[in-house]
Amino acid sequence: MANSLIIGQYVPTDSLVHRLDPRTKIIIIFLFVIFIFFANNALSYGWLALFAVASAVATKIKLKFIARGLTPVWFLIIFTFILHLFVTREGPVLFEIIGFPIYSGAIIQGFAISLRFFLLILVTSLMTLTTTPIEITDAIESLLHPLKKIKFPVHELALMMSISLRFIPTLMQETEKISKAQASRGVDFKTGPIKDRIHAVVPLLVPLFVSAFKRAEELAMAMEARGYQGGEGRTKLRELTIAKLDWLAFLSFSCVLIGLFLLRQ
Amino acid sequence: MSKQSSQLLKLIILALLGTISMVLLFLNFPLPFLPPYLKVDFGEVPTLLAALIFSPMAGVVVQLIKNLLYLIFTGAADPVGVFANFVAGVTFVVPISMIYHKYKGDNSLLSGLVVGTVIMTFSMGILNYYVLLPIYSVFMGMDDLSSGALLGTIMVGVIPFNLIKGFIVSVLFVPLFIKLKPWIKQKQAIFNS
Numbered sequence: 001m002a003n004s005l006i007i008g009q010y011v012p013t014d015s016l017v018h019r020l021d022p023r024t025k026i027i028i029i030f031l032f033v034i035f036i037f038f039a040n041n042a043l044s045y046g047w048l049a050l051f052a053v054a055s056a057v058a059t060k061i062k063l064k065f066i067a068r069g070l071t072p073v074w075f076l077i078i079f080t081f082i083l084h085l086f087v088t089r090e091g092p093v094l095f096e097i098i099g100f101p102i103y104s105g106a107i108i109q110g111f112a113i114s115l116r117f118f119l120l121i122l123v124t125s126l127m128t129l130t131t132t133p134i135e136i137t138d139a140i141e142s143l144l145h146p147l148k149k150i151k152f153p154v155h156e157l158a159l160m161m162s163i164s165l166r167f168i169p170t171l172m173q174e175t176e177k178i179s180k181a182q183a184s185r186g187v188d189f190k191t192g193p194i195k196d197r198i199h200a201v202v203p204l205l206v207p208l209f210v211s212a213f214k215r216a217e218e219l220a221m222a223m224e225a226r227g228y229q230g231g232e233g234r235t236k237l238r239e240l241t242i243a244k245l246d247w248l249a250f251l252s253f254s255c256v257l258i259g260l261f262l263l264r265q
Numbered sequence: 266m267s268k269q270s271s272q273l274l275k276l277i278i279l280a281l282l283g284t285i286s287m288v289l290l291f292l293n294f295p296l297p298f299l300p301p302y303l304k305v306d307f308g309e310v311p312t313l314l315a316a317l318i319f320s321p322m323a324g325v326v327v328q329l330i331k332n333l334l335y336l337i338f339t340g341a342a343d344p345v346g347v348f349a350n351f352v353a354g355v356t357f358v359v360p361i362s363m364i365y366h367k368y369k370g371d372n373s374l375l376s377g378l379v380v381g382t383v384i385m386t387f388s389m390g391i392l393n394y395y396v397l398l399p400i401y402s403v404f405m406g407m408d409d410l411s412s413g414a415l416l417g418t419i420m421v422g423v424i425p426f427n428l429i430k431g432f433i434v435s436v437l438f439v440p441l442f443i444k445l446k447p448w449i450k451q452k453q454a455i456f457n458s
Binding site for chain 2: 009083133175195202205209213
């Protein structure tokens with residue numbers, strides 16, 4: 001659990017998808033999520049599935065890791081399929097399961113919807129598999145930049161996100177340390193009635209909050225001492241640049257979209 | 266303390282509270298008699314603390330950070346659920362902190378918790394009816410969910426869940442707040458001076 005929180009789902013391999021600008025990935029995935037709803041026949045679904053699988057292969061990430069990211073949603077995908085099996089009534093009856101007639105349309109419909117679901121989750125999970133949380137934060141800051149015009153504090157939000165990301169492992173360890181310290185004094189977090197378990201969390205939270213404030217004071221002082229004055233004129237360690245590779249990605253994704261509109265009915 | 270540095274300190278504190286919120290999200294446990302996608306967690310506790318120490322807006326910021334972190338880490342598998350969690354947190358925390366800042370004192374916190382739970386439950390019911398459940402049904406390809414089925418899901422799942430969630434967070438928060446109160450007063454004094 002601690003590990004999955006520190007790096008998220010990121011799997012480092014040296015692939016073209018990893019080298020794409022995180023903004024490119026966000027935009028393409030966002031468009032994919034919208035345009036997948038335009039697919040309406042076997043060919044257009046197949047075309048989008050081909051794109052999704054090709055991108056997954058291009059990440060050079062082992063199937064094992066990709067499948068692990070999908071585990072929480074397998075249940076939902078299968079549930080969707082079964083739901084459609086029993087609810088949709090189109091086409092001839094194929095067979096019956098304990099008195100329920102199964103229509104041929106239901107199987108097609110169920111398959112199409114679960115496939116759509118699967119592709120959506122596969123493609124969005126490629127984002128976190130190939131991009132570190134800090135890169136995603138940089139991308140969000142850059143994409144939200146136009147909102148500065150309406151006085152939305154983009155820089156402050158990004159700063160808070162980076163600080164949060166930096167402190168996740170630290171506070172994680174701290175939580176573990178405190179809960180071990182409390183457990184050694186006989187506090188039981190895991191068993192017993194819910195009411196007791198809720199109350200066991202109080203002695204965990206008090207030191208956690210107090211130490212977080214202490215850390216915040218130290219960090220604020222350190223930043224001030226180094227001359228932090230807000231977002232104006234601040235330079236960046238990691239600069240995002242749209243390279244040739246990104247234009248190539250946009251170009252091939254437009255081809256995917258054109259193909260989609262040619263293939264759909 | 267100068268204005269600018271207290272501003273920066275506040276920013277960092279909110280970021281760290283958001284982090285704690287995110288860490289606590291992983292302590293969640295599903296309630297035994299509700300569907301598994303409705304999970305109770307303690308993520309709202311730091312949000313509530315921020316709103317009570319500073320302002321309702323601070324609570325909203327912490328809630329936003331928590332949900333953005335969650336989205337980044339889980340790979341956006343369920344953005345609608347994350348959005349729902351954000352709205353639930355905001356509709357819970359903002360009324361509580363508004364009541365508390367207006368009247369102060371322990372009783373106002375108690376009545377705030379009750380009002381907050383009711384407002385959260387009510388708004389989540391409406392949001393689920395008009396926005397969330399329809400979006401889910403589009404994703405699952407069930408375009409023809411009747412309003413009866415929607416109401417049923419909300420009555421059986423959403424409303425009891427939010428009531429219980431509000432209740433559990435309140436049961437946890439009251440003893441926590443009593444313990445932290447002198448310390449909170451001290452921190453508020455620093456920021457108001």
